[in-house]
Structures are given as structure tokens and as C-alpha cells.
Amino acid sequence: MDSKKIKDDMFVVLTYTIFDLENNIIEKVDSPISHIQGFGKKLLQKIEDKLNGKQAGDELEVRIEPDDGFGNYDDSLIIKDKLSNVPEEYRKKDELISFVNEKGDKKDFRVIDLNNETITLDGNHYLAGKELVYKIRILDVRESTPFDKEQAQINMLNG
Numbered sequence: 001m002d003s004k005k006i007k008d009d010m011f012v013v014l015t016y017t018i019f020d021l022e023n024n025i026i027e028k029v030d031s032p033i034s035h036i037q038g039f040g041k042k043l044l045q046k047i048e049d050k051l052n053g054k055q056a057g058d059e060l061e062v063r064i065e066p067d068d069g070f071g072n073y074d075d076s077l078i079i080k081d082k083l084s085n086v087p088e089e090y091r092k093k094d095e096l097i098s099f100v101n102e103k104g105d106k107k108d109f110r111v112i113d114l115n116n117e118t119i120t121l122d123g124n125h126y127l128a129g130k131e132l133v134y135k136i137r138i139l140d141v142r143e144s145t146p147f148d149k150e151q152a153q154i155n156m157l158n159g
Contacts, residue, residue, distance in 0.1 A: 006037050
């Protein structure tokens with residue numbers, strides 16, 4: 001097994017599972033994801049910090065508090081409106097609707113409730129306010145190439 005340790009500019013391949021504090025699976029990523037350490041914002045900062053010094057084959061657990069991850073749940077991001085104000089194609093529970101403000105900033109809202117008269121949208125990330133545990137398995141670590149960085153840059157631009 002390659003014994004390269006993770007540090008800035010290393011290309012890292014990993015899988016992860018997110019658990020709540022009761023050990024229920026929230027999200028499981030079996031298809032490996034790639035990441036260039038210290039380049040971009042693909043991973044939460046606390047996770048990236050914990051990867052430093054690890055190598056292929058290592059497994060780690062990282063506890064994420066709301067302030068380390070997806071923020072606290074914000075009740076002001078719950079919007080209730082008349083159903084007639086929302087185009088019909090968005091009138092589905094769990095549908096994501098993107099809004100853009102006058103500055104050009106985009107914010108996604110998820111439909112959480114609707115009835116014959118009203119629709120309720122939630123602008124919080126679905127993991128906001130949750131304490132989480134990431135269980136991470138590192139599959140590969142190698143030097144990143146100029147191509148890797150170019151692809152990472154394209155992915156950052158495409159959001």
C-alpha cells in the first residue's frame with residue numbers, strides 16, 4: 001500500500017457515511033469522491049483538517065457540530081406563501097426552488113408542505129442544526145496533477 005500522507009496539494013480519494021448521534025445513517029457515499037487537499041471547498045474544513053497526516057487505508061470519525069458544518073437551523077428561512085404565487089411545476093413536496101436576489105446571490109428553498117391554498121418553503125440546508133458523525137475511509141492518496149487541479153477548478157465554478 002502506498003504510504004503517502006495527506007498534506008496540501010495531495011489528491012485524495014475517499015468514501016464516507018454520515019450518521020446522527022443515535023447512529024442512524026443520514027447519507028452514505030459508496031462511490032468514491034476525489035478531493036485535492038487545501039484546494040477549494042469540497043469538504044467541510046474540520047474534515048479536511050482531520051485528513052492531514054492520514055494515508056490510504058486509514059479510517060476516521062469526525063464529529064461535526066452545526067457551527068462546523070451546515071449552520072444552525074434558522075426559522076427566518078421558512079417562507080409560507082399562497083399556492084397561486086408559485087408556478088405549478090414547483091408544487092411538489094421536496095422540490096427545490098432556486099431564488100436569486102438583486103445582488104445575483106442564489107439560494108435554494110425546498111418545498112416542505114403544501115395544501116390547496118398555501119405552500120411552505122425551507123431555505124435551510126437539510127443538515128442544518130444537526131450534530132453529525134462522518135465515518136470516512138481513505139482509498140487513495142497521491143500527488144495531484146495539473147489536470148486534477150484544472151478539473152477541481154471547473155467543478156468549483158459549476159458549483
